[in-house]
Amino acid sequence: MTLDLARWQFAWTSVNHFFFVPVTIGLAFLTALLQTSWYRHKRPEQLRLTRFFGTLLVINVAVGVVTGLVQEFEFGMNWSAYSRLVGDIFGAPLAMEGLIAFFLESTFLGLWIFGWDKLSRRVHLLTIWAVAVGTVASAAFIMAANSWMQHPVGYRISRSTGRPQLNDIWAVLTNPVFLWGYAHVLLASLVTGSAVMLAVSAWQLRRGGQREVFGHSLRLSLIVLVPAIILAMFVGSELGVIEATYQPMKIAAAEAQWTTCQPCSFSLLQIGGGNNDHTPTQILSIPHLLSLLATNSWNGKVTGLDPLQAQYAARYGPGYYVPNVFIQYWSMRIMAYAAGLVFLLGLWGLWLMWRKRAESARWFLFAATWAVILPFCMNTAGWLLTESGRQPWIVQGLQLTKHAVSPSVSFTSLVISLVIFVLLYLGLATVDLLLMLRFSRRELAPAPAGDGEHATVPSMLY
Amino acid sequence: MTLVEFWFMLIAVVWTGFFVLEGFDFGVGMLHGLIGAGEAGRRTVINTIGPLWDGNEVWLIVAGAAMFAAFPGWYATMFSGFYLALVLLLAALMARGISFEYRGKSPSPRWRGTFSAMMAGGSLVAPLLIGVALGDLLNGLPVNASQEFTGSFWTLLQPYGLYTGVTLVAICALHGATFAALKTTGDISDRAARAAVATAPVTALVVLGFAIWTHVIAGKGFFLNPVEISAVLAAAAAAWLVHDRREGWAFTATTIAMALTVLSIFTELYPHVMISSTSPAFSLTIHNTASGSYSLTVMSVVVAIFLPVVLVYTGWTYYVFRRRLSAHDFQA
Numbered sequence: 183m184t185l186d187l188a189r190w191q192f193a194w195t196s197v198n199h200f201f202f203v204p205v206t207i208g209l210a211f212l213t214a215l216l217q218t219s220w221y222r223h224k225r226p227e228q229l230r231l232t233r234f235f236g237t238l239l240v241i242n243v244a245v246g247v248v249t250g251l252v253q254e255f256e257f258g259m260n261w262s263a264y265s266r267l268v269g270d271i272f273g274a275p276l277a278m279e280g281l282i283a284f285f286l287e288s289t290f291l292g293l294w295i296f297g298w299d300k301l302s303r304r305v306h307l308l309t310i311w312a313v314a315v316g317t318v319a320s321a322a323f324i325m326a327a328n329s330w331m332q333h334p335v336g337y338r339i340s341r342s343t344g345r346p347q348l349n350d351i352w353a354v355l356t357n358p359v360f361l362w363g364y365a366h367v368l369l370a371s372l373v374t375g376s377a378v379m380l381a382v383s384a385w386q387l388r389r390g391g392q393r394e395v396f397g398h399s400l401r402l403s404l405i406v407l408v409p410a411i412i413l414a415m416f417v418g419s420e421l422g423v424i425e426a427t428y429q430p431m432k433i434a435a436a437e438a439q440w441t442t443c444q445p446c447s448f449s450l451l452q453i454g455g456g457n458n459d460h461t462p463t464q465i466l467s468i469p470h471l472l473s474l475l476a477t478n479s480w481n482g483k484v485t486g487l488d489p490l491q492a493q494y495a496a497r498y499g500p501g502y503y504v505p506n507v508f509i510q511y512w513s514m515r516i517m518a519y520a521a522g523l524v525f526l527l528g529l530w531g532l533w534l535m536w537r538k539r540a541e542s543a544r545w546f547l548f549a550a551t552w553a554v555i556l557p558f559c560m561n562t563a564g565w566l567l568t569e570s571g572r573q574p575w576i577v578q579g580l581q582l583t584k585h586a587v588s589p590s591v592s593f594t595s596l597v598i599s600l601v602i603f604v605l606l607y608l609g610l611a612t613v614d615l616l617l618m619l620r621f622s623r624r625e626l627a628p629a630p631a632g633d634g635e636h637a638t639v640p641s642m643l644y
Numbered sequence: 645m646t647l648v649e650f651w652f653m654l655i656a657v658v659w660t661g662f663f664v665l666e667g668f669d670f671g672v673g674m675l676h677g678l679i680g681a682g683e684a685g686r687r688t689v690i691n692t693i694g695p696l697w698d699g700n701e702v703w704l705i706v707a708g709a710a711m712f713a714a715f716p717g718w719y720a721t722m723f724s725g726f727y728l729a730l731v732l733l734l735a736a737l738m739a740r741g742i743s744f745e746y747r748g749k750s751p752s753p754r755w756r757g758t759f760s761a762m763m764a765g766g767s768l769v770a771p772l773l774i775g776v777a778l779g780d781l782l783n784g785l786p787v788n789a790s791q792e793f794t795g796s797f798w799t800l801l802q803p804y805g806l807y808t809g810v811t812l813v814a815i816c817a818l819h820g821a822t823f824a825a826l827k828t829t830g831d832i833s834d835r836a837a838r839a840a841v842a843t844a845p846v847t848a849l850v851v852l853g854f855a856i857w858t859h860v861i862a863g864k865g866f867f868l869n870p871v872e873i874s875a876v877l878a879a880a881a882a883a884w885l886v887h888d889r890r891e892g893w894a895f896t897a898t899t900i901a902m903a904l905t906v907l908s909i910f911t912e913l914y915p916h917v918m919i920s921s922t923s924p925a926f927s928l929t930i931h932n933t934a935s936g937s938y939s940l941t942v943m944s945v946v947v948a949i950f951l952p953v954v955l956v957y958t959g960w961t962y963y964v965f966r967r968r969l970s971a972h973d974f975q976a
Contacts, residue, residue, distance in 0.1 A: 244745035247698065248738040254705055255730055258712065258723025265723070266791075269716020270935040277713040278946050280706035285954045288702050289961055292695035300964050340936060347936040588724035590793045599731045606735055610742065617749055643974075644690045644748045 187596040188260040188587050191603060193569075195252050197562055198607045202246035202614075204561055207321060207368070208375015209239040210314040212406065214307075216399070221307045226629035227395040235379060235399070236310075237621050237641045240295060245614045247288070249607070254280075260596075264576055264586035271337050271348040272327050279323035287316030298638045321367055329360035331577045332568070333428040346580060359428060362421040363568075369414035370564065372406055373524060374557040379403035380531070381554035382622045384547040392626055397541040404535060408528040415521055418564075419475055425571075426476040426484070429578060431494070431503060432571030433476050434487045435510035438462050444483035446472035450515075456508045460488065498579070505573045509566055517563040520556045527553050647940040651714040652917070652930045654947065656910035658710055659778070662703035663771075663812065663906045664899055669697040670813075671820015673740055673767025677760055679824050679836045686760065687748065687974040689836075692827040695965050697744060699958060701737070713943055717791055717933030718917045725785060725793025726777050729800055733773040740766030771816045772809040776800060778906070779808025782861055782913050784921035791928060804861055808909070811854040814847040815905060818882065819898040826891040829970040837889055844883035851879040851905060862912035871911050875904035 213236045220228035254276065257265050265272075290312035297306055330336075336353030337346040348354070380403035386396040426433040438452065440460040448471035449464040473482035487504050494503035527549060534540040576583040621641065645653075672679075672693050680686030712719040723730060739762040747759035783804040786795040821843060824836035855872035868876075882897035913919075917933060920926035934940070 240745065241749070244742050247701075248741040251701075251705060251737060251741075252734050254708055255723060255734060258708075258719045259727055259730055260724075262720035262724035262792075265712060266716050266720040269712050269719060270939045273709065273713030273716055273719070273935070274939055274943055277706065277709040277943055280702060280709045281946065281950050281954065284702045284705055285699060285958070289699035289954075289957055292698055293961055293964065296691075296695035297964060348939040348942070351942045588720075588727070590721075590724050591727050592796075595727050595797070598728065602731055602735060606738060610738065613742065613746060617746060621749075641749070644687065644694045644744055 184591065184593055184596055185584050185587050187593070187600055188591075189583070191260060191596065191600050192256060194600070194607065195249065195256060195603055196569075197565065198611065199246070199249040199253055200561055200565060201558060201611070202242055202249060203321070204367075204371035204374035204557070205242045205378055206239065206246045207314075207317045207371035208373070209235060209242065209378065210310070210317050210375075211372065212375050212379055212402065213239050214310045214314045215402065215406075217307055217310050221303060227392075227398060230395060230626055230629055231399050233639045233642075234626055235382075236294075237639065238378070238382070238618060240291070240642055241614065241617045241621060243291060245610055249610070252603070259599075260588055260591065261576070261586050262588035262590070264581060267345055267581055267586075268577060271330060271334075271346060271354065274348060274351070275323040275327040275330075275354070279320050279327075283316050283320035283323060285316075287313055287320060290316065295642045296638065299636050303636075318368065321371070322364055325364040325367055326355055326357070326360050329357045329363050330354055331575075332363075332425070332572055333357060333359040334577055334580055358424050359421075362417060362424055366414060366417045366421050366564075369410050369417060370557070370561055372410035373414055374561060376403040376407040376410065377524065377554050377557045380407060381551045384550035385622065386626075387541055388544065388547045388551070389623075393541050395626060400531075400540060401535055404528060404531040404540070407524070408532055411521060411525045411528055415525070418517075418521075420478075422475050423478050425568075429571065430485055431487065431490050431505060432510070432568070434484060434490060435505045435507045435571060436514040436567060437472050437476075437484070438507050438511045439472070439484055439486050440488050441486040442483065442489055443486065444473070445470050445481040446476070446484045448472040448475065452511070457504060457506065501574070501582075503574060505571050509570045513563040513566040513570070517560050517567060520560040520563070524553065524556050524560070527556075647937055647944065648714075648930050648934045649915075650944065651710070651934070651940055652910075652914060655707060655710050655714065656907060658703055658707040659910070660903050660906045662700070662707055663816075664903050665700035665703060666697070667771070667812075667816045667902050668819045668823035668898075669693045669700055670767045670771045670816040671818065672824055673763045673820070674813075674817055675764075675820055675824070675836075675839055677764060679821065679832060679839055681831075681835060682971075683753075683756070684971045684974045685832050686756075688828055688832055688969050688971050689824055690744065690747070690763075691974070692824060692969055694744070695961065698741075699961065701741070704737075710943075714935055714940060715917060715930065715933040716935060718928055721787060721791050721793055721928060721933075722777070722781070722918060725787070725795070726780075726800060728797045729773050729777060733770060733777075736766040736769040736773065738766075739763075740770065767816075768813060771812045775809030775812035776805040778909050779805035781918050782858065782909055784919035784927075786922050787918065787920035787926050787928065788922060789926050791926070791933070794922070804857060807854065807857060811850050811905065814843065814850045815879070815898065815902050818843045818847045818886075819895075819902055822882070822886060822891065822895045822898045825886075825889075826895050827968055829968050832971060833968070837886065837891070840886040840894065844886045847901075848876070848879040848883045851901060852876050854905065855908065858908055858912055864912065869908075869911065871904050871908045875901055875908055878904060 213232060216228055216232040220232055290309045294309040294313060335357050336350035338349050340347045379399055383396045383400040447467040447469045450466040452462045452464045470480055472484060476484050491504055530546055531540055534543050534546055572578060574582050576586040672689060676686055676689040680689045743759040743763035747756055780800055780802055783802045788794050818840060821836050821840035825833050825840055855868055855876050859868050859872055878897050878901035882894055882901055885894035885897050916927050916929050918928040
């Protein structure tokens with residue numbers, strides 16, 4: 183019971199945290215791009231857009247920072263047995279993240295927000311790039327840590343303590359799960375950030391917002407969105423192949439593939455196939471696609487869950503090693519379908535852009551506004567796929583999740599904390615959404631005249 | 645000095661850095677309503693820490709992460725043992741964190757009043773709870789042979805721990821008032837200076853009590869050690885300097901008082917990291933909780949390269965925002 187509560191709490195706080203993270207990474211980069219174009223061409227609309235989207239970035243960062251703090255503490259609070267066992271390895275990237283990335287991000291964000299009238303144009307431009315670099319660096323360290331849980335490398339078991347000890351940091355930082363997973367997360371963040379910019383620009387254009395200004399941000403967001411989503415899908419499928427090597431259960435469960443198959447088809451839709459139903463009814467399936475996705479070859483073999491379970495039981499002792507198949511199957515599909523829709527929307531937008539009609543195509547602008555929901559579904563489903571697919575392990579092959587919870591934390595404490603975090607996050611999310619909507623729908627502030635371009639931005643000050 | 649000792653020292657320094665920097669943010673947060681008097685004044689006071697507080701709070705994250713990486717046993721026992729206290733701490737930090745960012749985003753007085761209350765409440769509760777936690781490390785808590793905490797939430801509320809919390813809150817208030825006096829002009833600066841004058845003598849007495857109690861709890865010899873004596877002297881000097889309104893020197897004194905107060909906990913704690921009240925044999929030490937030497941070496945290299953870089957750009961940030969703020973910058 184305490185195990186379930188601890189898992190729910192981690193799922194709740196991390197899923198919420200990851201609503202804000204990709205927006206921050208994506209928008210920091212896009213804002214830096216906007217400011218760079220203003221720096222080079224000095225056109226007033228570029229400055230206005232920088233300030234407009236910068237305000238949205240700042241609103242979003244606040245929640246990202248405070249929810250990130252919770253993540254950092256939760257390992258010790260709820261998963262003390264895990265922290266004790268693997269802190270030697272897992273703690274290192276977290277400490278590096280704080281020292282190398284968080285300081286950079288936070289300090290330079292302060293300089294950027296408050297430094298309009300204090301720094302030269304060039305230095306001020308550098309501060310937003312430092313923020314963007316900081317967000318990207320922080321994702322690198324946390325992904326290195328997470329990838330180690332998926333595929334532990336670079337360690338040996340200490341003879342004196344019986345615990346894993348780091349003996350090759352380079353192996354941790356070149357873990358193939360990390361390299362591909364990190365690229366996947368960065369691309370998904372670019373997709374999310376540009377989808378937000380696209381939606382806001384589309385909404386503004388529908389409501390008669392200034393066409394030449396929001397047309398500019400609409401085009402910029404489409405130009406970033408389309409390559410990002412194509413690459414994200416490509417990298418994601420490579421990541422699938424790598425995970426199929428190290429975590430075959432994860433991929434077999436994502437397809438509800440109970441028996442071994444060769445070649446394997448990918449089902450678009452099926453009924454049943456959960457952990458108690460080993461013969462699902464596939465409604466639509468594409469031949470050979472699963473073989474391609476999991477092994478990169480037309481006729482690749484995918485080992486089924488039943489034989490894998492037998493292998494794991496023989497290797498790790500009696501126990502049930504199959505993740506929740508329902509979550510795996512549907513999170514895989516929601517991620518893929520949402521990504522497909524984003525891709526189609528992007529192509530539609532590019533085509534309209536080429537015809538020079540994107541700013542006035544009412545149906546497209548309507549769809550682009552509402553499509554902002556898709557990347558969030560995609561991101562959440564992607565994390566469910568990767569994290570739930572790791573179960574029942576907390577560190578693949580090294581520690582089971584049920585052995586990782588804090589022995590000293592009582593059921594009551596967990597209930598209290600879960601209630602507090604649910605209420606707190608609901609409050610946070612509401613306020614954040616309210617402010618994001620309000621500031622997204624605001625009329626664009628006029629171009630500051632003359633020296634005004636060095637004036638502070640009123641909506642950013644405290 | 646061994647690697648393990650180096651990392652204990654580093655963690656003590658990071659906690660000290662956190663309280664020295666975030667300490668005045670806490671104080672400004674607690675007192676902004678009082679010092680501000682009026683909306684323009686409040687915004688002035690909050691904006692003095694505007695560009696700084698977020699970077700300052702990273703010191704807390706780094707302190708936690710460094711404990712996790714260098715002393716996983718310490719991190720695991722402490723964070724799971726202090727469970728509900730940390731939940732409250734996180735709630736307080738979240739409340740004040742978003743208040744800074746969101747308070748100014750709507751002109752409605754009710755909106756601003758709500759976030760002002762959250763800012764003041766969060767800024768008061770956060771140092772109190774961290775103080776309780778740090779004090780408890782030295783005071784001792786029920787910890788068994790397998791390094792697990794065996795008490796409850798109420799076990800955490802030991803008199804010495806609570807007093808440590810109160811001490812840190814008092815120094816934060818003084819430190820914040822001194823900072824606000826230094827960073828504003830006119831009426832606001834005057835009110836901040838008066839707040840500092842009012843809190844300084846009390847704070848100095850509280851610090852004196854803290855130094856004695858800390859020394860007694862640790863039970864190492866009769867005379868206070870140099871760190872504790874200097875903490876008391878710095879707090880006394882701060883009281884004298886705020887009275888004479890020598891703002892720069894007063895802030896230097898509160899900085900030193902804060903730093904030495906936090907350091908005195910760690911100097912008395914060494915080589916332990918968490919005392920067990922169940923049995924001295926079960927106490928956590930730097931040796932029975934540490935990571936392996938490879939891991940510590942890797943992180944030492946990272947620290948040697950990046951800590952100086954962080955200090956340089958942090959220092960530069962303080963230089964960029966050195967100007968005093970005045971209320972007419974924030975008239976609506």
